[in-house]
Amino acid sequence: xxxxxFALTRFLSGEGTSLATANSLEVLLDAAYPEDETVQDVxxxxxxxxxxxxxxxxxxxxxxxxxxxxQTYLKTKS
Numbered sequence: 001x002x003x004x005x006f007a008l009t010r011f012l013s014g015e016g017t018s019l020a021t022a023n024s025l026e027v028l029l030d031a032a033y034p035e036d037e038t039v040q041d042v043x044x045x046x047x048x049x050x051x052x053x054x055x056x057x058x059x060x061x062x063x064x065x066x067x068x069x070x071q072t073y074l075k076t077k078s
Contacts, residue, residue, distance in 0.1 A: 004028040012067055017060045022049045025067075042070045 007025050010016030026046040033039035045058055045066050053059030058066070 022046050038073055
């Protein structure tokens, strides 16, 4: 399993929802899909992620929803 798939799976399962994992996902997605607007929207979302949320920030359940949708989208592209 490549680094992107591994990080995405860990985040979605709840095993790896740290800010460091989100930052890694942000970098990996940006590098893998620099021209894909849907992916880039999630990259921006990841930059606004904090595990506990906050004003103008996404919390873990919301980020998991967004990443789940992205995972489905990416599967349709392969």
